[in-house]
Amino acid sequence: MVDSDLPSSLGVGTGAAGPHAVEAFALLGSETRLSILLALWDEYDPHTNDNTVPFSRIFERVDHDDRGNVSYHLTKLKGQFVQQHTERGGYELRETGLKLVRAVIAGAGVQDVELPPTEIDQLCPFCESPTVISYRDGVLFHTCTECDGTGQAQTDTEGFLSAVPFDPAGLADRTPEEIRAASTVAALRQVQSLFDGLCPACSGPVESRLECCPDHDPSGDCEHCGRRFAVWAQFQCRICKNHSTTSPKSLVLFHPAVISFYDDHDVSTRIRADDSESVRRVFGLMDDHEMELASRDPPRVVVRVVREETVCLTFDETADVVDVYR
Known part of the structure; x- marks a missing residue:
């Protein structure tokens, strides 16, 4: 756990996000600007050192009839999401722009995808009953069809076993068992990064602690903490509030x-x-x-x-x- 003060340049004291975040969101309040970012993404090749795209090609891909208007919006994106290479005669996405477009491609906040409860070939570790996965609001749920699972202390989901933030793109071209496997990889990578002190979402520092129920009932869903286990580890990023709760048995x-x-x-x-x-x-x-x-x-x-x-x-x-x- 990091105890030192955060750099003042982050502007944490000015609010939940700070003026830079407000400015970034304001820049994206235009369909033309998003189209420009996607046009640069279409031309992006991760295996080359030069991803410069000339203005003429951006204009063609944006499909806009006013060159001056496209140029205006492109100028607004410069510095924050787009870098101009005068010597090469074009523009390319900065890393911040790449992350933004990847989020859009993955479907975060764009697609409303749902998966109804679907049985998978994995029995409940507590009662050996069949389990199901379901997907809603960008989260993949794994639940038991019979018992209370790990407990319902922080969820209203019956039979709760796990809940993993998972982009809609992860559901494409996968069977239910493959979706479950992919979400598990995503969950373990998230927890491991937090355990190592690095937020996987923003690279910020992580606070971690053990929590234990002082009067735990080991027979099942404890009436004091609502959990099956008496001890759990909690992690939270100090910058973006990305968080996870898991058992030391997995750590x-x-x-x-x-x-x-x-x-x-x-x-x-x-x-x-x-x-x-x-x-x-x-x-x-x-x-x-x-x-x-x-x-x-x-x-x-x-x-x-x-x-x-x-x-x-x-x-x-x-x-x-x-x-x-x-």
């Missing part, structure tokens, strides 16, 4: 000692978006990890990974690994 999969431990026992911890079996295997590993609350004040959690031998990791109150022994 150990990112530690080199555990990866090496499993490798020594010929078990792969790798998960792939095109391999549904890898999802079942890795979730089986996480389910088998043993977790013990060693201390409440300050919080200390020990997670054990057992094969013929055992490796143990201890997490402190900041959800950081402070001890490893095997």
